[in-house]
Amino acid sequence: MSGVVPHGHPEELAARSTAPQPAPPLPAPLMRATGFLSFYDRFATAPMLVVFTREEGVSLSSAVQLVTAYVLLYALGQPAWGLLGDRLGRLKVLRLALAGTLIGSVATIAAPGFVALLVIRAVTGFFVGALFPSMLTVVGDSYTGAARAREISSLQTFTALGTTVATLAAGALAVWLDWRVVFGMTAVGAGTFLVLLRRVKLPSAAGVRHDIRRAFTAWPVWLYLLGLLEGGILLGILTYIVPALERDGLSTAVAGAVGATYGAGIIGGAYLAKRVVARAGRTVMIAIGATTLFVAFLLASLSQGVPALTATAVLIGTSNAFLHSSLQGWATDVAPAARATTVSFFVSSAFLGSSAATGLTGGLTGQGYGAIFEGTCVATVVLAVLAVGSHALWFRRRGG
Structure with a gap:
């Protein structure tokens, strides 16, 4: 191309072209639901802290450590998951993270005491932390141009829904039913997504050498x-x-x-x-x-x-x-x-x-x-x- 560069970001120019976007190797509804699940679990504990103080017999400052430990391992695990994603592939990391989330959620429900609960929630945060970055990476691999930006926006919509549902419903479910129900829903979601991933095959990112x-x-x-x-x-x-x-x-x-x-x-x-x-x-x-x-x-x-x-x-x-x-x-x-x-x-x-x-x-x-x-x-x-x-x-x- 010579002369004047067409006005607009190349992402938008790509989006305006007639070339269709390739079908994503992961179904878009599954990607969005996984984003929902990751933020639901991440924000579910905070509304239940008062319930934990009563049922586990700990102070509020101790109960807050459930959030602190979870977020710490959630954040510290990010670099490790990213390196594994580029080394082993997106699908292996996603399956491993969902399996860890499933096992961690079941273990949370069965935790025999507060100390065990604290450790289990922290480890679960490590696995949940891989879910959203994995979805962002798959979106980056699967879409280009404005289509990528729109899919990231859609993914954000579902993470926001997960945050909102956890913020508004977790505390109520813990009071009306049991706090274990909240994490049981995470386990059901992770197990369901693992089953849905059985027949999915993710190619490497469009032939890009890592x-x-x-x-x-x-x-x-x-x-x-x-x-x-x-x-x-x-x-x-x-x-x-x-x-x-x-x-x-x-x-x-x-x-x-x-x-x-x-x-x-x-x-x-x-x-x-x-x-x-x-x-x-x-x-x-x-x-x-x-x-x-x-x-x-x-x-x-x-x-x-x-x-x-x-x-x-x-x-x-x-x-x-x-x-x-x-x-x-x-x-x-x-x-x-x-x-x-x-x-x-x-x-x-x-x-x-x-x-x-x-x-x-x-x-x-x-x-x-x-x-x-x-x-x-x-x-x-x-x-x-x-x-x-x-x-x-x-x-x-x-x-x-």
Whole structure:
């Protein structure tokens, strides 16, 4: 091609071509359901902490360790799963992760005491942590262009549904029935998906020769650094929405319901993102998401009342659908020869950023949450400049 380059991101140009997308080797409904399952299990424990304190005879601080240990192994396992995905293949890793999730969930139900429960949940988190990155990697292998972005948005919709169902239903099921029912549902889902995978064959990524070293070159490493910053802002500071409401006297149930509107924001944002991506490149999607995130925390810095923080939660979810999904899409693109490794390291960096943000800002909560939200506004501007600028530069250097 010579002369003027056609306007638009090459992903969108590919999407507008008449060439059909190849059928994904994993059925799209199965990929989305697996995404739902991974986030359902990940977020199911927190709403049941009070139940655990009563039934297991432990303090709340001890019960919280069920979440801490699970998330720690969930995050630390990401790099290992990525390396295995590029070495052994996506399907072997997915089957191993589902088998571990199934066994871990059954063992959770049968745990003889709190210490055993703590260890089992942590190990289960290690296996569940492989599910979502595996789905992202398969999407990266199976789709190109705007079709890839739309499928990532669809996957995000189902992870948001998993988060929302766990947040709203896990506590109620634990009170009305038994907390074991919640993890029993994970076991049923993992077992069902294992059966459905029996006849599935996943080819290697379109003939791409795997070279794990590519995951540690300049651009992927830069993307991991962006993941740290974005995870800290989007996922870490999101943690303070519910406590900020409770500080002003709102009940835990109502504050939790407000916090759950984050999931509604992801679902609505994913619906919009799938329509915008056909007209705007990924750089523009990142800019829209970062701007939305800035507005979200600006509202929170001005007021910590119910209307403002409800809008903040919804807008953070919307930003997730634009910003986070675009960075995830970039992670599937930046090193195709080490796609599973790159995706897993990016996911891990976002988790670590989330943990670091809450750790660094936790000491500021005694004076309220306004200062935290104000500082986050500034950090969001930095993120916007770095993410938008670097993606535009990467796109040009790639040959756009």
